[in-house]
Amino acid sequence: MLKSKSQLLFFLIWFIPILVFAIHFFDFSNFISIISQKTTLNMVVFTLFQALISTVIAFLIAILPSFYASFNKNFLSKLLSSTLFIPFFFPVISATTTFVLIGHQKFFHDIHFLFSLKAIIVANVFFNAPIFIYYLKESFSKIPKTLHDLSVVDGANKNQFICRVLIPLVTPAIFRSGILCFAYCFTNFAIILNLGGLKFSTLEVSIATTLLSSYNFSEAFTYGFIQLIILSTLFYFISSQSSHENEIEQVVSLKTTYITTIISVLFCLFEFAIVALSLIFSFYNFYLGTFSLLPFKELFSLNFNQEYPVLLSFFTTVALSFVTSIITVIVVYFIIKSKTRFTNFFLFSTLGISNAFLAICLIYLNILYNIPIPILLVLGYLIIATPIAYAFISPHFESFPKNIVESAYLSGANRLKLFLYIEWPILKSIFIATFLQIFTIIFGEFTLTYTMQIYSTLPTLSLTTYMLSSSHNLANASALSGISLFFIIILYFLSLSFINRFKN
Amino acid sequence: MKKKLTLLFLLTLSLLSLSNTILTIYLPSNYYNWIRTLPAVVQFQKENALTIHFVSFDGTNKMLTRLELEKNNPKADIVMGLSQMNTIIANQSNLLYGYTPQNISLISNSMKHYILSNAIPFDYGNLAILYDPSVVKNPPKTFMALAKSNYPLIICDPRTSSTGQDFLLWTIAALGPNWQTFWKLSKNSISFIAPSWDSAFSQFEAGESPMMVSYASDEAYSYYSYNSSRYKVLSLSDGSYLEVEFNAIINKQNVSPYSRKFIELMLTPSVQSTIALNNWMLPTTNVALPEIFNKYYPVSTKQLSIPNIELLKNLNLWLEQWQSIVLR
Structure with missing residues (x-):
């Protein structure tokens, strides 16, 4: 090995x-x-739950923008592709600070956005949806044109092609990106701490609080071990997925609808607004105006x-x-x-x-x-x-x-x-x-x-x-x-x- | 020639080691900029030809975590700012060295009973509820009234913050067996459980909630910094709870004589007189307080406390009970 x-x-x-x-x-x-202990089980269940629900929502939100980014070559598609910068490079602290400032606005304050599961999920989606876009775009853009032509010859319409050919072909990419997003949501510390508060106990938060409160290093080790086992098992599934990539002369090209374009624009606005606000807050005092x-x-x-x-x-x-x-x-x-x-x-x-x-x-x-x-x-x-x-x-x-x-x-x-x-x-x-x-x-x-x-x-x-x-x-x-x-x-x-x- | 060179080398080494005695002090981050630049401390280093290596920690619990890890290989000589509970845990692990400074006689009578054989009270302050008078028009006067008032309240987590832990102990000391009722009633009013006081205060300043658990000196701080009483301090008739901060020498094989000297220094007027306006706590010796403290620091006649033995016996149980009420 x-x-x-x-x-x-x-x-x-x-x-x-x-x-x-x-x-x-x-x-x-x-x-x-x-x-x-039952409390450990509850904590593991909550950690899995928030990671799973965030991953599913991030995936649903990313489908249409990734479709747009794959089949268009323009400024919007470039913007969509460059959102990959967010999950890997955008500092979590900058993002959470911006979410906190937004959360203090009247509308968000009234719906009790901050320090709730809602805030955790929105922040997780903000960070992880670009991962789906990246993987799905890569996968969509490698589908051979011949497959599409053969489907058309066999009488398949656009929707049938998408459902019966396209989606099965990109399933491994959905699976890979899903596990990666899930892992990030599973281990995130700053989002839970700043936007949820310590009442939301995940394994990562419990490791930190145990190290800092009960000085029970053995307990912290146990939580760390559980986390490693769960995520290693998931990564084993990623690594066992073999990807076969062949040389493709021509790739499929599909037209995108207006709804796809509108959703993609909204997605870009959501992602880049947070980044822009983080930059603006560096010289704008939000409270004093x-x-x-x-x-x-x-x-x-x-x-x-x-x-x-x-x-x-x-x-x-x-x-x-x-x-x-x-x-x-x-x-x-x-x-x-x-x-x-x-x-x-x-x-x-x-x-x-x-x-x-x-x-x-x-x-x-x-x-x-x-x-x-x-x-x-x-x-x-x-x-x-x-x-x-x-x-x-x-x-x-x-x-x-x-x-x-x-x-x-x-x-x-x-x-x-x-x-x-x-x-x-x-x-x-x-x-x-x-x-x-x-x-x-x-x-x-x-x-x-x-x-x-x-x-x-x-x-x-x-x-x-x-x-x-x-x-x-x-x-x-x-x-x-x-x-x-x-x-x-x-x-x-x-x-x-x-x-x-x-x-x- | 070789022997001479070796001797010269050894002499230089010993001279260098003499002139570079290092004292390592662990202290919370709110002490860091204040203590290391204090003229008395700078002078102390010059007079004794030593370098003090200040290591700052974001809260005393993290500092205690490091001390627990270093138990068999201590690196620090002195630890500053330990809470009462920190000293109990540190004593349980035999981390602190027994030493009674001569300047202990300077400690005021009201604080003498806090002196431990291996931890010296450095400063203290009362916990209080800080509130925004523009929102809270009719502030509650007791814990039970606070619980029933339904004003959103920011608290610190007692598992990670000494302020949070002392607030939990305050409710226990004030309400006795009814403390759990208070937490059950106020559970839905708690808007945010912050990991530290700093994080709680940031949310309070941002207007997340009109009330937070804080310190009695906050009103004086508000006047001193902003010349206004933007925030007010609420003293509850159930009594007030003292948070005492301790300094101690670390238990290690060779305790430096400078450690003892430094502990003495911390009780002298040149240091104690700087506590009020730097750490916003009260000095444990009889030094004059700034005028602003006489005006805006609420004096409580009913001081509450929990004996160390009881704390040691019950703290973990109380924390578990608190978790099962508030976090479930």
Whole structure:
């Protein structure tokens, strides 16, 4: 299963911290007692329920926009495709802050939007519907035209073609994206905490509250273990789905209706309004109704930095993101080179590891062995980023012309030469794009650093923003959040330009 | 020559280690900017040729989590701002070192009974209900009236926040066996259970609810910061509950003499006189309070408390009962 050294190394990187923690704190009798409690069952049921209902609604909302994005080539279809930036790169804290501000408006206040299941589901749909759009669009755009022509010859109308041919063909994509959305909704912490409140107890929230209240590390471990088992099982189903992609000369093209266009426009408005509002709130005081750029100016003043390390946290975050992104791309390259049929399952299962729990395990390594915090943080980020980087790079590697590599190998080229003279020139844009995308993800990461409580030791941008917000410097917090978001958007679109360069 | 060089190297090393004594202090984030820049603390570092490494935590419960993890390998020398319940848990795990500072004599008589053998009361404040007078025209005067008033109330989660935990204890101390009735009655009025006081206050300021569980110093803070009483503090006739914050030395093999000195320093007027306007709590020693506190800090004649032994025995049970009432 782990025949490659790189996969074994990655396995050890995430397994050792958890193992060390388990050796010191895991108590089997406690484990049995917790899993047999009714409260645990209720919590698991609620976690599954909110994730399932959010996934189903996200799917229903995404069907027509994905249809539009697949069969049209215009500005709206480009906008729909670029919503993929939201689930992976848009900081959850920025989104929840915007939802909270919207929730305080009269209409939403009257319908008790905030701190309810409604708010949790709407935020989950906002984040996850773009995942469906991405996968469905990819799948729709690979349906051969010949299938459509044959259906028409057999007398099928458009609806019959959609129901009997199109949908069965995209079912694996629905299944894959559904499980991915489900996993994100299942493990989300910030949405539940900020928009639902602690009365909505999911496994991830319980891990955090147990770590912070009862100091029962064995109980937190049990919850983390249940979460890992449930999500690993789901990811096993993803990895067992084989995708057969053939060279298609001509793909099917269908006309979209007005309703599809209207729904797609509304969907774009919903997604981008939240992003735009997050940017606007960085210089607009929502409560006073005034615009001001003063909070931006203050962020860079020396006095302000003596109190809140804005500049230091910017440099720390850039350095950490830079180092981790490079390491992640290298690790993923080696993992792909030695890919086995278990690689997908093995990598995606790590998405089921609770970030809060991982943070405590890493801090425990610092306590026991004095491993410096920056190294532990890089390891933590690597664990989070590797499956995502793998998902980005892997499809491009699969389409790589293997005959060139084989010819070079037969001509006596070693692995370094193969990489330098064949793989790097062809895949350079993809490596850079992945580097930028991982950089962006790490740049906005919050849960890991927050749970490690390293603000005074190694301040990151997200931690400093949080500290500004919690010490009631809301204007400065919004300004810093706006700067981060702007930076993230620029990096994301830069990465897209590299992907397009590769495709061209 | 080699011997001389080695000696010189060792001498330099020892000199460097002497001049770079490090004291590690764990403290909650609301203390961080205040304590590390306090002139008395800066002077203390200069006088003793030592560097203080301040490690801030977002709340005392997270700080205690770290101390529990570090139980067998303590990294901190001193911990500041522990709540009463934190000290009980820390004592149970033998995390704190027994030390009685000489400056303990400065602690006011009313606070002397809070002194523990290994935790020194640093400051204190009364819990209170903060309300928006533009919405709450006729504020309730008792817990039961509060429960029946149906005004939306923001509370902090007693599992994650010391403010939330102390509010739960306040209801228990005030209502005795009827505390569960209060929570059952007010369950539907609770608009938001915040993970921390900061999060609760953000929602209160945004107008989510006209009432929240907070501190008696909030009205003084409102006058000091905004020169107005945008918010008012409600004192309940059932009595008020004190939240006491403690400083302590961490129990480790080599307790630094500077740790003892630092604990002494925290009780001196140069530090205690800065508590009111920085931490919005009251000092435990007899230092003069700013005028604004005399005007806007409500004085309660009925102070409620729960003995440590009872807290230790029942807290987990109370938390479970609270969960089964409020979160089910």
